[in-house]
Amino acid sequence: MTQQDVPRNSITPSxxxxxxxxxxxxxxxxxxxxxVPPTPQYAWPLLCERVxxxxxxxxxxxxxxxxxxxxxGLVLLDQxxxxxxxxxxxxxxxxxxxxxxxxxxAKRLGIKAVIVVPHGNSVEKNHAMRALxxxxxxxxxxxxxxxxxxxxxxxxRGLIPIPPIHEALIRGVAxxxxxxxxxxxxxxxxxxxxxxxxxxxxxxxxxxxLDLTTxxxxxxxEHAPTYALSYEQGKPVPHPVSTKLADGLACRxxxxxxxxxxxxxxxxxVRVTDDEVAAAxxxxxxxxxxxxxxxxxAPLAALLKERGTMAGKRVGVVLTGxxxxxxxxxxxxxxxx
Numbered sequence: 001m002t003q004q005d006v007p008r009n010s011i012t013p014s015x016x017x018x019x020x021x022x023x024x025x026x027x028x029x030x031x032x033x034x035x036v037p038p039t040p041q042y043a044w045p046l047l048c049e050r051v052x053x054x055x056x057x058x059x060x061x062x063x064x065x066x067x068x069x070x071x072x073g074l075v076l077l078d079q080x081x082x083x084x085x086x087x088x089x090x091x092x093x094x095x096x097x098x099x100x101x102x103x104x105x106a107k108r109l110g111i112k113a114v115i116v117v118p119h120g121n122s123v124e125k126n127h128a129m130r131a132l133x134x135x136x137x138x139x140x141x142x143x144x145x146x147x148x149x150x151x152x153x154x155x156x157r158g159l160i161p162i163p164p165i166h167e168a169l170i171r172g173v174a175x176x177x178x179x180x181x182x183x184x185x186x187x188x189x190x191x192x193x194x195x196x197x198x199x200x201x202x203x204x205x206x207x208x209x210l211d212l213t214t215x216x217x218x219x220x221x222e223h224a225p226t227y228a229l230s231y232e233q234g235k236p237v238p239h240p241v242s243t244k245l246a247d248g249l250a251c252r253x254x255x256x257x258x259x260x261x262x263x264x265x266x267x268x269x270v271r272v273t274d275d276e277v278a279a280a281x282x283x284x285x286x287x288x289x290x291x292x293x294x295x296x297x298a299p300l301a302a303l304l305k306e307r308g309t310m311a312g313k314r315v316g317v318v319l320t321g322x323x324x325x326x327x328x329x330x331x332x333x334x335x336x337x
Contacts, residue, residue, distance in 0.1 A: 019201065019261065020171040022209035029175040031078055032071045035108065036063050039176060041184045041316075046287035047300075051307050054314040056184040057288065060176055060321060061296060065100040065128070067321030068176055072198060073101030074108075075172030080160065081109050089113060091154050092162035093147035095195075095247045096125030097321050102162060103132030114159060116150040118142050122247060124325045142241055144252050164196035165255040170205060173198050177206030180316060181214065189215040189267070190316035191299035194227045195248050197258025199320060204265035214316075215267040219302040221249040222271040230254045231262055231269050245274040245328070248295025248321065270302035277301045278332045284319065285333065293324040 020028070039062045048055050060068035080087060089112030092102050099115040106113035113134045117126060118141055130136055139149040147164070154161035181187070192200045200218050207214055220228045223243035230237045238253040262269075272280075277294045280301035284292040292300075299317040303310060324332075 019205035019208055020167065020174055024171055025174045025178050025206065025209055028071075028075045028171045029178065032074050032172055032175045035074055035104075036070055038179045038183075039063060041180055042288075044288045047283065050283060050287060051303060051315070052311045053303075053307065054185070055303070056180075056187065056314070056316045058176060058180040058184075058316060058318045059290070061290060061292065061319050065097065065104050066323045067097035067100065067293075067296075068173060068199060068318070069097045069101035069169075069321075070104050071101075071175050072169035072172035073098070073105040076162065076166060076168035077102065077105040077109055077111060079168050081111065084160075087111065087160060089157075089159045090162050091116070091150050091157070091159040093117070093143060093150040093164075094129075095143055095250060096122050096129070096323060097248060098164060099129045099134065100125065100132065100323075103129050103134040106134070107132050112159075114150075114153065114157070116146045116153070118146045122323070122325050125323055128323070142252060143250060165198055165201070165258050169198050170201045174202035174205045174209075176318075177203040178209065180318070181206050181210055181212060184316055185314055186212075187214045187316040188313040189217055189310065190318070191217045191219055191270075191302050192318055193249060193295045193298040193320055194218045194220050194262070194269075195295060196251055196255055197227070197262065199318070200266070201258055201261045203318075204261055207265075216265055217302065218262060218266045218269045219298045220269060220271055221246045221277070221298065222273045224250045224252070225271060226252055226254050227259070227262065228269045228271055230259050231266065234263070243274055243294070245332070246272075246277050246294035246298055248293060249298060270305060272298050272301040272305060276305060278335060280304060281324075281329070281332050282336050290319065291322040291324065291329060292319050293321045296321040
């Protein structure tokens with residue numbers, strides 16, 4: 001296949017017209033579970049005591065890449081390989097977990113993967129991506145700059161660009177949401193972190209598929225508030241990023257499809273500071289002996305912020321990933337008083 005023959009637009013537009021159906025998510029689960037067994041959900045007594053509620057934690061930090069996104073990568077790359085058997089490779093941008101997802105799936109399927117990360121990205125996430133055999137390129141000062149560079153490189157190198165939001169990614173990620181909502185007791189509310197929005201869209205899809213009334217609360221960083229501002233104002237509102245800890249939430253402009261789903265399905269959006277995220281990371285470690293990265297701890301931080309109104313209820317939080325650099329995590333633990 002020559003560069004001119006590459007189906008560059010084969011997965012564009014990058015957004016679906018609607019949420020994945022129950023059958024579509026079930027089909028995706030059959031594929032995902034070949035590589036990623038269902039992850040557990042536990043109600044940890046110390047955590048429940050701390051919050052004053054029945055708290056169920058969905059442990060997506062227990063996947064082979066240490067984060068939830070691997071599910072979406074498996075589904076999307078399987079679809080691409082089926083639709084384009086001779087595809088020359090894929091390219092995407094990431095702060096880490098999405099890149100590991102694409103790298104993990106690409107290695108299983110024998111597909112070349114190029115990953116663009118911003119300068120100053122997590123050292124250990126970069127190592128993990130390289131260990132999966134990806135070609136890692138550093139460019140720009142934040143995720144948006146890396147994403148724009150990935151699109152440029154896709155044209156020059158004849159690679160299919162993978163966007164941060166796509167129907168197949170959402171369908172794959174929704175498999176954990178389906179597991180959670182089916183296997184935990186009926187939940188009054190579930191807290192979901194919002195980076196680019198695939199996790200929130202996936203939870204909305206699973207809730208809709210199961211016809212549940214569980215409320216979905218989105219969680220963003222106070223230092224990366226573009227989704228909160230856009231939700232409040234009803235239109236995309238770009239905003240600079242300054243979070244030093246919740247790198248998985250560090251986006252400066254929204255995906256318009258994700259914003260539409262958020263507007264339709266979110267009960268509310270909660271903002272959390274880096275200090276609140278750090279405290280939640282420590283609580284996860286002391287109360288459950290699990291390591292949570294900043295974005296993964298954000299839902300617990302939001303729940304703790306709202307524990308007065310959530311007291312006595314049955315609540316779900318998704319620990320979306322545990323991929324935090326050792327030096328960063330040691331510093332967070334050292335801050336405990």
